[in-house]
Amino acid sequence: MSQWKPVCRVEDIPVLGARRIARHDGCAVAVFRNDQDKVFALLDRCPHKGGPLSQGIVFGESVACPLHNWTIGLNDGCAQAPDEGCTQKFSIRIDDGQVCLDLNELNSLALDGNKATA
Template identity: 75%
Template sequence: MNDWQVICKVEDIPVLGARRVARARGGDVAVFRNDQNQVFALLDRCPHKGGPLSQGIVFGTSVACPLHNWTIGLEDGCAKAPDEGCTTKFACRVESGDVLLDPVELATLAIDVAPAQSA
């Protein structure tokens, strides 16, 4: 099993907001926090037109893309019907208030995807 990488503290992520994690290759990862203090991690790129999901509004277990208001599920990275498409989901966990991501996923998932478009 991999050693998980501490990204930040849960309280470092705004409630109903996100924090971006830069990577050496590929687009940033957005780490989200909802009003129940659940934490999720997705590629910071909407599957529609590549909008920065980290700039969207979090509600429940979804985020609204700031470009065209698509609703993306935080648990699976998929657009809600009638829209279609998914963004990459990253494994995320919380231990003793720390948010951790899998370093292997950070180094290998979606590394060929361009960064998000500005909102």
């Protein structure tokens, strides 16, 4: 059974932007909001050179990495061709405007020793 951790409200995420959710272990999670108020969560690291996706430009259901302009799908975390690679996707749930992430995923996925920075 999943446990859900509230991390922010939908309106706390800028439209066409992101909010970083720091974790004790591992890289931060970026929570994105597009212009249709859809919300997505990915590891805040581009699969190319580790760029901070939370600083990228959101368009449609994609984000452009700020380092080398790779386009990453917000639904699956994968780069668009001809680029290759994926970043970790996190499950998300919206409860009455509250954005929640799966606590089990936060505590187990993409914990590679890269500490999150605030």
